[in-house]
Amino acid sequence: MTLLRRRPGALPWLLLAPGLGWLLVFFAIPLYYMAKVSLQQGSVDTGYELTWNFGVYPDAISDFSEQFVRSFVYGGAATLLALLIAYPLAYAIAFHGGRWRNAMLLAVIAPFFTTYLIRTLSWQTILDDASPVVDFLKTIGAIPSDGRVLATSGSVIAAITYNFLPFMILPLYASLERIDKRMLEAAYDLYSSRRAVMHKVVIPLSAPGIVAGTLLTFIPSVGDFINAELLGTPRQSMIGNVIQSRYLEVTDYPTAAALSFILMAIILVMVGVWARIAGTEALMGAEAR
């Protein structure tokens, strides 16, 4: 208290200190140790030694370029699909929800009330070779009569899209809901077509939601490995699968640490570029609300 009386400016830092300390010790400092682990050589049995082996980075990239590319392709495809599915839904809830609005919002977050893994496993049931859904897809000719959905890129991308869809819907809804309806009326009064209202009023005003939604979907999608593991085969494996197996099964810590760093660096660069294009205000602002 005497400290506060002498330096009132210290108060916000006192409030921040415990939480910031926790993040420093258990988020920032671990990144430093991960960097150190990546530059070590050795094995679990003989012990590790810091040899500043920077060669692990190019090696990791060339050995696992396939999984890296696949992660970003799957993540990108899932994000795009989620945007296409979520935008009309968020629009419908915000503008045509009526008395169903709250019920619909509850339905959007309902998947969060069940365990992520079990949700993904239930897609195994839905997309099983003998399931009615797959039969239907065969009937309409979407897949060949001897084809399957499980164990393909399609099932992995579909499940990733499903799992992160609420992260896309909620920010989109938040930004659409804030649009002043009188803006739309004004546009119609000025003889704007429905199409033009959508393109020149609704979509630009919901840009913060689009930015926040795509980021919140893309980041977990790229790093995910559960969907590829439960609904795919090793031919669908993503960089997350490699990191987790190198760390926990093969115990090749240096490679796993290097891969984690490369993944994080690529994502941060992409987020930075996206933020530049869309404006940091849109990024941080939408995320804050």
Add this chain to the structure above:
Amino acid sequence: MEAGTVARDQLRVEPERRPALLRAGRRLLDGSVKVYAGLAIAYLLAPIAVIIAFSFNDTRSRFNFVWQGFTLEHWKEPFAVPSLGEALQNSISIAVLSTIVATALGTLMALALVRYQFRGRGSVNFFIFLPLASPEVVLGASLLSLFLSFGVATGFGTILIAHVMFNLSFVVVTVRSRLIGFDRNLEEAAQDLGANAYQTFLRVTLPLIAPGVIAGALLAFALSIDDFVITNFNAGSTVTFPLFVYGAARVSIPPQVNVLATMIFLATLALMLLTVWQQRRAERMAEVRPGDA
């Protein structure tokens, strides 16, 4: 006020004067938007329906994937698999403890960030945003690197540390967004009336920011009880509910998993509805107050 209302009424009449064909087209579009919304929501709820349905499946094989017939057997003995009960207990303990710690620390941080202008605020905001922008696999792996480097044995304690870490940023973001419209005059009024700093905080500030804090806590609890990736890295031999499901997915998933998942779903749903109802009531009470004065 009067003039504005009239003008808007006229506006609302405007579309009706459009040609009939256009009106029909517009109605069709509105209708299809609603149909689309219904389909999208069915897509969101389909796996949940499957989970609940298969908790009643009279399965005889090792895998609970194909419908065999209706039974209440599994609901009668939800804890028939002993390790499953223990896993759920671990999950709940970790979720409760990490929620309490993360909510307390996160609320203090949010208060500091919204209410004070200080040098470095932007950097702190960015630093808090970073864990949200990192894939879970990276958060889990780096924390394990720390524990490995110091020879810390992983287990219940390290899971707890990890959960507080990833929950903190979410709590800060949630509470901060609710704090932005906070009326500081109320606190000054309390102090004018002789309340000291602690009384002001406990009797005025805390009740006012409570909805935001509760929202943050609910989010933290949901994230914690559901987390698999970060937990998997730092669990050692401790098993949580998601870890149990992951292990079982490779061999055989007992239908009790579906029963417990359904229970968690219903409990969370009830908690959510209760919170919404309580907040609505609080809002209605807040609306009445200025009129009373």
